[in-house]
Amino acid sequence: MTTPLVAMENVTVRFKGAQTVHAVNGVSLTLEPGKVLGILGESGSGKSVTLKTLLRLLPERRTEIGGKVMVDGKDVLALGAQELSDYRGAVTSMIFQDPALALDPVYTVGEQIAEAISRHEKISRREAMKRALELLELVRIPSPERRLKAYPHEMSGGMRQRAMIALALAARPKLLLADEPTTALDATVQIQILLLLRQLQRDLGMGVIFVTHDIGVAVEVSDRLAVMYAGQIVETGTVRELISNPRHPYTKGLLAANLHGAKKGERLEAIPGAPPALNEPPSSCSFAPRCRQAEDACRTGLPPAIRLGEGRLVRCTKVETPLAPA
Amino acid sequence: MSLSLHAEDGLDRGGAGTPLLEARALTKHFPLGRGAVVRAVDGVDFSVMKGETLGVVGESGCGKSTTARVVMQLIPQDKGEMLFDGEAVGSSALSLKDYRRQAQMVFQDSYASLNPRLTIEDSIAFGPMVHGVPKSGAILRARDLLARVGLDPARFAARYPHELSGGQRQRVNIARALALGPRLVILDEAVSALDKSVEAQVLNLLMDLREEFGLTYIFISHDLNVVRFISDRVMVMYLGEVVEIGPVEELYDDPRHPYTRALLSAMPSMDPDNRTMEAPLAGDPPNPINPPEGCRFHPRCPQAQTVCSKVKPALPPVGGGERLAACHMEIPGSGHSRAPALEDAA
Amino acid sequence: MSAVTSPTTIPAIPQPARSPGYWSGVFRRFRKDKVAVGAGIIVLLIILMAVFADYIAPADPTRSSMLRRLRPIGTPGYPLGADELGRDMLSRLIHGARLSLFMGVVPVFIAFGFGSLIGVAAGFFGGKFNTITMRTVDIFYAFPSVLLAIALSGALGAGIFNSLLSLTIVFIPPIARIAESVTTQVRSMDYVEAARASGAGSGTIIRVHVLGNVLGPIFVYATSLISVSMILASGLSFLGLGTKPPTPEWGLMLNTLRTAIYVQPWVAALPGVAIFITSISFNLLSDGLRSAMDVKG
Numbered sequence: 001m002t003t004p005l006v007a008m009e010n011v012t013v014r015f016k017g018a019q020t021v022h023a024v025n026g027v028s029l030t031l032e033p034g035k036v037l038g039i040l041g042e043s044g045s046g047k048s049v050t051l052k053t054l055l056r057l058l059p060e061r062r063t064e065i066g067g068k069v070m071v072d073g074k075d076v077l078a079l080g081a082q083e084l085s086d087y088r089g090a091v092t093s094m095i096f097q098d099p100a101l102a103l104d105p106v107y108t109v110g111e112q113i114a115e116a117i118s119r120h121e122k123i124s125r126r127e128a129m130k131r132a133l134e135l136l137e138l139v140r141i142p143s144p145e146r147r148l149k150a151y152p153h154e155m156s157g158g159m160r161q162r163a164m165i166a167l168a169l170a171a172r173p174k175l176l177l178a179d180e181p182t183t184a185l186d187a188t189v190q191i192q193i194l195l196l197l198r199q200l201q202r203d204l205g206m207g208v209i210f211v212t213h214d215i216g217v218a219v220e221v222s223d224r225l226a227v228m229y230a231g232q233i234v235e236t237g238t239v240r241e242l243i244s245n246p247r248h249p250y251t252k253g254l255l256a257a258n259l260h261g262a263k264k265g266e267r268l269e270a271i272p273g274a275p276p277a278l279n280e281p282p283s284s285c286s287f288a289p290r291c292r293q294a295e296d297a298c299r300t301g302l303p304p305a306i307r308l309g310e311g312r313l314v315r316c317t318k319v320e321t322p323l324a325p326a
Numbered sequence: 327m328s329l330s331l332h333a334e335d336g337l338d339r340g341g342a343g344t345p346l347l348e349a350r351a352l353t354k355h356f357p358l359g360r361g362a363v364v365r366a367v368d369g370v371d372f373s374v375m376k377g378e379t380l381g382v383v384g385e386s387g388c389g390k391s392t393t394a395r396v397v398m399q400l401i402p403q404d405k406g407e408m409l410f411d412g413e414a415v416g417s418s419a420l421s422l423k424d425y426r427r428q429a430q431m432v433f434q435d436s437y438a439s440l441n442p443r444l445t446i447e448d449s450i451a452f453g454p455m456v457h458g459v460p461k462s463g464a465i466l467r468a469r470d471l472l473a474r475v476g477l478d479p480a481r482f483a484a485r486y487p488h489e490l491s492g493g494q495r496q497r498v499n500i501a502r503a504l505a506l507g508p509r510l511v512i513l514d515e516a517v518s519a520l521d522k523s524v525e526a527q528v529l530n531l532l533m534d535l536r537e538e539f540g541l542t543y544i545f546i547s548h549d550l551n552v553v554r555f556i557s558d559r560v561m562v563m564y565l566g567e568v569v570e571i572g573p574v575e576e577l578y579d580d581p582r583h584p585y586t587r588a589l590l591s592a593m594p595s596m597d598p599d600n601r602t603m604e605a606p607l608a609g610d611p612p613n614p615i616n617p618p619e620g621c622r623f624h625p626r627c628p629q630a631q632t633v634c635s636k637v638k639p640a641l642p643p644v645g646g647g648e649r650l651a652a653c654h655m656e657i658p659g660s661g662h663s664r665a666p667a668l669e670d671a672a
Numbered sequence: 673m674s675a676v677t678s679p680t681t682i683p684a685i686p687q688p689a690r691s692p693g694y695w696s697g698v699f700r701r702f703r704k705d706k707v708a709v710g711a712g713i714i715v716l717l718i719i720l721m722a723v724f725a726d727y728i729a730p731a732d733p734t735r736s737s738m739l740r741r742l743r744p745i746g747t748p749g750y751p752l753g754a755d756e757l758g759r760d761m762l763s764r765l766i767h768g769a770r771l772s773l774f775m776g777v778v779p780v781f782i783a784f785g786f787g788s789l790i791g792v793a794a795g796f797f798g799g800k801f802n803t804i805t806m807r808t809v810d811i812f813y814a815f816p817s818v819l820l821a822i823a824l825s826g827a828l829g830a831g832i833f834n835s836l837l838s839l840t841i842v843f844i845p846p847i848a849r850i851a852e853s854v855t856t857q858v859r860s861m862d863y864v865e866a867a868r869a870s871g872a873g874s875g876t877i878i879r880v881h882v883l884g885n886v887l888g889p890i891f892v893y894a895t896s897l898i899s900v901s902m903i904l905a906s907g908l909s910f911l912g913l914g915t916k917p918p919t920p921e922w923g924l925m926l927n928t929l930r931t932a933i934y935v936q937p938w939v940a941a942l943p944g945v946a947i948f949i950t951s952i953s954f955n956l957l958s959d960g961l962r963s964a965m966d967v968k969g
Contacts, residue, residue, distance in 0.1 A: 042521035042523060156609070156610040157610055186611055187548065187593065188385065188588055188589060188605070188606060188607045188611065189609075191592040194602075195602065195603075195604070195605055216593065219595070219596055219597070219598055220601055240599070243597075256526065257522040257525060258596075259554075259555050264555060264575075265533075267533065268526040268529055268555075269526070270523065270527040270530055271527075274493060274494075274524060275521075398869050400868060400869060422871075426869055430869060431866065433866065438862040439863050439866050440863055441881050442885065443884040443885055444880075444884075452870060453867075453870035453871070456871050457870075503866075506871075
């Protein structure tokens, strides 16, 4: 078995402030090199916070992070300032929903990519610009020479997204984090970006963690899926397993809500209620108040993580007969 | 109850089976200065039958939201007219104020569509009060509607918008839209900002209300799954024009316009063994400033031929029935090599 | 909560529990802000001091004494010293608060009224009306406020009323601009569109939906101008364009004491300190109000 590219162990994230928010409550996950993990969840599920933990992007003074985060053999939470800036971009980089967060409006796209390259490598400016051009070709921006000298606002939405991907790939990262990168895009553009990411991932052999609220998007790009709810992973498995045989009631509800096999004119099997406020760490199943199958055991203690197979976990009391430990 | 069953309260004129709303050649251009014009809506024809739900899909810049705002008369059209139950909107037979009592709208942003300084019941009661219902009666109706959209009035009526979740706020917006007892409700991306699990609840609510109050919906969304689920007929828009319109299952199963086909095949497959392998279209949707000549889709269309860049296709019926598709490949004798042959003049 | 709505008849609905209103929320958030509360208390004390000056002041602020000119702070009978004419500084500072506060608050309040009217109308109706109104306002806004106040005061002639008038004119443009921009924002909100879709006319929409949402922010901005107004009024007095001696007013006091800056620097600085404390308190108060009024908490 290869050493995993990412290993998160029992990670907790708390935001301090007027009200403490327990955003992530004991997340453990692993990612093998060259694989794609989709993290599926709704707003407030902690999916983006989990992702940002991997790059230490959370505001340090207001955040308490517990547990262990290993990426490519490095203890991310223990990195010093210099190590952290070496790590960011070169080992792990990130793409966002809004390219405006990643692209600086006052520099041309070429300058920004070249700058990102020379931050990690000692090369001449001319060489860096040449590499930037290659990157724009790699993400298949039409007429890349011209785009090299373009400012972000001169590009269309889909093209900006491609430029941001090129920027993220500048220092040849081993791990690419994607935070809803296609959510703001039109349908016909979204599929182009998804296909591009899939191909880049395959060609460059990167590990990718792809956070989204859209099951369809997650299925399109991921090898494995993790479903998050209230700061916990409630179910993991391969895409095929989760789509064809969801075990956690929340996963089932999400699939139904996505109109997966919904019959026209019939009422949807909607999950009632709304996600909990996370002012306290969970002491029982967070989904129990919305769960139709909940029983007393669900409301009194944390549900066990039941192993159904290699990398297939469900955090639900009602799931029976775990496989004997392999 | 006066809120429902318009057939009995004398509001219904044409009777069942007639269009509730007919839009004829609706056009709205926004001048940008220096001669540039955004052709947001350019000669759009459609009708919505009584009791049906018309889904409107298309990407950014296709004009679906502008169409909604024109239909709601929040902005006046430049050209074209609208008939509501047979009467021209804004005419002596149907004044704008009377029309607005019968047509209402729910917006995408649940927070921005509620006045933060008003309690929820005051927000809902505002419309009836504008139309002369005394305050006490309007408040009673507001609480009644809150109960009907699934919010306990005892708990919610006196709250402020920021104290509610997104799903709850959108229920309030729906209640507010219903407060005037409308017959037509325009839902402009009304569930798009909600989380999936909450969206399903609101969709259920919309279906219940449609039945309970005999409503007609214009349902605008970028989510093709949701539109398929809730609509009876679907209208596909591209760059300010209608490219295809027809019954939902027919249109989804057998799209006739190449753009509809592209849009549908851009949907994620939901099947890990059968992933999408090729993007149906390259590039972004163009913006509606100086749209292309001829068929507006021709620069991106894989089947475009000379005629497509020269002649603007009409919106003829295709395949019998109520299908319409604005494509030269569907117009007999259009000059496109795939067009059906001209039938002999009888 | 269930997604299912029951179409059955609704039983008599009990009076809903009043949720704490918007303003009580503002008050609750404001109370937590220690700095703002402190500034508010200081402002309140200064106002009380001005109102009850006759009872608080130990001496007549205009009674001079050639023998006791420029006494230092702590002189028996003159706790804060005496000015260049031997008048009790403490009493003069207490009485001076009246005019200084008056000149700080009144122009801003009048300008708040006119500026809001102009700005809300321009913002709500937009179009050509907006362009004409706001460009006219911009002409005034283009002058530095100090310069404009001096020019207007100079043209109108010295005196309290004229400086009041010129300060009011100075403050209308900035308030109108804020009012216009806040109104333009509110006008494009969906709830205004929804109100229009309900068939409401412009008057109703402005009354119910616009004013409630714009007056708060405009008011907060206006309170931040009080300190500016006080300083400008003091400046006008300092230049001899405002209050006439021997009326105590902080700006004027600063002016007449400036010759004593080498003899009794601490006494000469006192009116400046008073202006400073008052204006910074108003500013902190308005900052606190602004963050307390920010709904989303």
